[in-house]
Amino acid sequence: MKRIMRSKAIHEYGISVSKKQLNEEHLTHWHAFYEIEYILSGEGDYVIDGVCYPIRPGMLFFMTPCNFHSVNARNCTVYNAMFSEELCEPSFLSRMIGAGSAFQTAEIPFYDALFGALTPLPADGTLVSHLFNAILGKVSQSVPPSRYSDPVTRGVLYLLNHFREKPSLTQVAEQVGYTPTYFSQLFREGTGETFQQYRDRLRFDYAKKLVEHSSLPASRICFESGFDDYPNFLRRFRHRFGLSPGEMRKISE
Numbered sequence: 001m002k003r004i005m006r007s008k009a010i011h012e013y014g015i016s017v018s019k020k021q022l023n024e025e026h027l028t029h030w031h032a033f034y035e036i037e038y039i040l041s042g043e044g045d046y047v048i049d050g051v052c053y054p055i056r057p058g059m060l061f062f063m064t065p066c067n068f069h070s071v072n073a074r075n076c077t078v079y080n081a082m083f084s085e086e087l088c089e090p091s092f093l094s095r096m097i098g099a100g101s102a103f104q105t106a107e108i109p110f111y112d113a114l115f116g117a118l119t120p121l122p123a124d125g126t127l128v129s130h131l132f133n134a135i136l137g138k139v140s141q142s143v144p145p146s147r148y149s150d151p152v153t154r155g156v157l158y159l160l161n162h163f164r165e166k167p168s169l170t171q172v173a174e175q176v177g178y179t180p181t182y183f184s185q186l187f188r189e190g191t192g193e194t195f196q197q198y199r200d201r202l203r204f205d206y207a208k209k210l211v212e213h214s215s216l217p218a219s220r221i222c223f224e225s226g227f228d229d230y231p232n233f234l235r236r237f238r239h240r241f242g243l244s245p246g247e248m249r250k251i252s253e
Contacts, residue, residue, distance in 0.1 A: 010033055015132060017079065018080050019080075020078060025070070032161075034088075036080070036083075037071075037079070038060045038079040040057060040078060040108065040112065042073060043075070044072045046069065057108060058108050059105070060104075060105055060111070062102070065161050066205065079111075079115035081115070087128075091145070091146060092139075094157065095145060096136065098144070099143035105142075152187055164203070164226040169184055207245075210224060218233075218244075
């Protein structure tokens with residue numbers, strides 16, 4: 001199983017878009033960026049974090065840097081977009097994250113036209129941003145609004161993409177333009193968790209997925225998930241999940 005890095009997949013504007021044919025199985029993998037696949041035709045199965053979704057025309061599958069996914073496609077024509085959070089309107093992206101990984105859309109001509117306008121990518125970066133955010137905005141209209149305020153939304157999106165890099169409260173507060181003390185208060189009021197609790201939950205959930213879906217040793221999973229004290233990681237992992245990484249892997253096999 002592999003992790004695909006941003007430098008190998010994304011254009012300088014923060015996005016790469018392609019129209020492709022899928023007629024094979026793609027084994028479980030994950031990305032250091034966001035991804036959308038929009039289905040124009042075909043069938044099969046899309047598995048995201050262990051949940052299986054049927055492939056059919058009009059389905060849009062959405063993956064964050066925390067999602068592990070595989071695809072078994074038969075005669076599928078899809079638009080694929082790989083992108084970073086910097087390109088997106090935060091409220092659109094936050095609403096999609098809160099709504100899940102699979103969306104059934106009813107306006108195939110609309111999405112076909114907009115994705116088509118991004119293939120190949122226009123030379124005008126502003127146009128690229130407007131077109132892609134029109135897609136995200138259309139999808140997000142069908143889901144409830146984010147329950148987070150704008151600074152908390154931007155902080156959460158930053159954490160989703162950078163939690164493995166051990167970002168501090170001060171670093172994230174600077175990203176959203178607030179003092180650490182005030183941002184900490186906003187974050188706890190908005191999410192119901194402290195900054196550290198939220199960051200650690202992302203790390204441990206990610207570590208759990210690596211245990212279940214990869215063959216990486218626990219020592220490597222510790223550091224891949226943003227922890228730097230292996231004995232402490234093992235102790236906290238067992239406390240959180242009731243199992244050691246090795247015990248959990250045996251159950252998931």
